[in-house]
Amino acid sequence: MRKIFLILLTFGLFACNQQKDNTKILQNRIDSLEIKIANTYKPGFGDFMSSIQAHHSKLWFAGQNQNWKLADFEVHEIMEAIEDIQKFQAGRKETEMIGMINPALDSINNAIEKKDPVLFxxxxxxxxxxxxxxxQAVDLGYNVVKTPDSSPFSNQDFKPLKDSK
Structure with a gap:
């Protein structure tokens, strides 16, 4: 009986030691992955804003040409960028305030659905x-947005295709 007890005790101690080694290996992997995640590129707030600026401009020219499919695409790109800001730039004052443009986006969506140039x-x-x-609310009032007067996208035709109205 004593022999069996010693054998079981030996296996038990070996198993515990093996478990400690596995735990240490797993913790090292977790630590390594956390470092990689912390150093992974994520777009900055300005990157998102530059994207929104481009879509804001394209939205204008799409609406002026009554290219409602393109206008719908562009307004949804703006909405997607806002969602990404809220996801990747949480905790910033700018992120907390950005929702104030949602009523305007809803209004543009309505104009696009109605295909109404005046409402647009x-x-x-x-x-x-x-x-x-x-x-202005986030102390960036020096960054003034305006309706574009010429397209910076000379490689894009904003007129709708004849069969896509």
Missing amino acids: ENSYTLLTISCNKCH
């Missing part, structure tokens, strides 16, 4: 004003 222009003006109010 008014909604776009509201969006632009909302962007500037947000900039």
Whole structure:
């Protein structure tokens, strides 16, 4: 009986030692992955804002050309960028304030659905004003957004295809 007890005790101690080694290996892997995640690139706030600026401009030209499919695409790109800001830039004052443009985006969506150029222009003006109010609220009032007067995208035709109205 004593022999069996010693054999079981030996196996038990070996198993415990093996468990400690596995725990240490797993903890080292977790630590390594945490370092990699911390050093992974994530876009900065300015990267997101530059993207929104481009889509804001394209949205204007799509609406002016009554290319409602493109306008719908561009407004949803802005919404997606805002979601990404909230995901990747949480905790910033700018992120907390960005939701103030949602009513303007809803208004533009409504104008696009109705394919109403006058409502679109008014909604776009509201969006632009909302962007500037947000900039002012977070002490970035020197960054003034306006309705574009010429497209920086000379490689894009904003007119709708004949069969896509």
